Amino acid sequence: MKNEKEVFDMNFKNFIPGQSVDCVIIGYDQHELHILVLKWKGLDVWALPGGFVEKNEDLSTAATHILKERTGLNFSYLEQFYTFGDVDRRKKEELEIKLGNSVFFTEERMKWFLQRFISTSYLGLVDMDKCDLKPDLLSDLCVWKPLKEMPILIFDHNEMVQKAVSHIKVQVNYLPIGISLLPKKFTMKSFQLLYEAILNKSLDRGNFQRKMLKLGILNRLEKQLTGAANKAPYLYSFNKEKYKELLDKGIGFIN
């Protein structure tokens, strides 16, 4: 287990200088998209999960590695989507003030954090329920925030979130949206609401249902009695083989 002492033993000699990785991890709950964020220790500073790249590890391995530490999972969908490389993407002065108070930030460590970083961003899609969240050494909170209630994030992290969200919107027919974000069993309604949350528009219930059934990616399971005074919906699971086949061919789920 990591502890306070480890934080103070932390050093950066095994990392590539100037290169970082940040992750926009998207989950879905209560009909809303959520983003995984961290709060820095003792500060009102929010940031995306991220880290540095070890000298002997691939960029993608670094992302996998960072997310394994934060969520306990190996992500089934994790893909690089953009590299942020502007000179002034980390506002040095702002950062210096924020870090200045902490005992952790010795002069040497300060120097590391104040250098120019080029950050490659990864997009992950995950079933929130499967995650076992743990803050990193510099943070005291690691939580899901609804996309619509995003706090102000440090540096260009809000831009990263925006870019990732518009990415899944554009690429909606080529990404394993349902299979990554929904639990094993789900209703057609929640499947539809997921697409509506991503596309930010309402879809016709009848047409959605017919289209998804016609694609052959769903297994119809038992009915789910909800206790409400209406017809019980079926539960569905994904036919993974068929789903992946369609994704590879790039067949459209939604127009």
Added chain:
Amino acid sequence: MKNEKEVFDMNFKNFIPGQSVDCVIIGYDQHELHILVLKWKGLDVWALPGGFVEKNEDLSTAATHILKERTGLNFSYLEQFYTFGDVDRRKKEELEIKLGNSVFFTEERMKWFLQRFISTSYLGLVDMDKCDLKPDLLSDLCVWKPLKEMPILIFDHNEMVQKAVSHIKVQVNYLPIGISLLPKKFTMKSFQLLYEAILNKSLDRGNFQRKMLKLGILNRLEKQLTGAANKAPYLYSFNKEKYKELLDKGIGFIN
């Protein structure tokens, strides 16, 4: 003008260590896509145009800057598409042998070239006729090669080309294909052949023509008498405003 002396004066202290930029520049001629490549001085080594990033320049500025030097142009379409960050993407041993013979590669320079580099790749689309090609300091040739006759490129550069080409295929409806790759005046036939080259499949002539005309992105100009024993085709130019408007909305050119 750059000359041999300048090569020997070249040093790397103004560059960010470990970070490079490579460019997949796509042109279109004789019904085929072409890629801009360089041949290293005195060696049978081919590579994409690329370079390093100055300490005080943005990543995108570095790409713009590199291409200005190679082609004399400021690209109207130039976009980052992937960052290659595997530990062993540059095969050190191979590189060491290739560079070992050159007088340019002093120990210090060798050390620079043999470090691990993370390379961010940019995709550019350009009218080949507008380019005024110039090799870089390490190369003696800077030429267009037809995509179907790509030489073996150094490192992972062939992978970069493949990734860029499949990127434009997938993104075909969102990229300024015609306006970037065709000359000012062109025939409907050459416009169609361009899409066929990208999509690698044949399209129906009548339907293509009707669709493009209906989109309202084309201005019909004078007829072009080719000298051939058949009806003379019209020349067209692009209605740039309408074209960009459609691109922004993401309206489909081709299915």
Added chain:
DNA sequence: ACAAAAGTGTTTATAATACACCCATGA
């Protein structure tokens, strides 16, 4: 019996596809 939401059906509009037809051109 009623409201509410699920599941399915039907109609209409729009777009994709295939191919046919006529026209201009130079030998």
Added chain:
DNA sequence: TCATGGGTGTATTATAAACACTTTTGT
């Protein structure tokens, strides 16, 4: 006048979109 390729027309099919009808559930 013939072959060739360009421009346009049309019939067929497939898909999207809108909405209506029926079924199931608990009160």
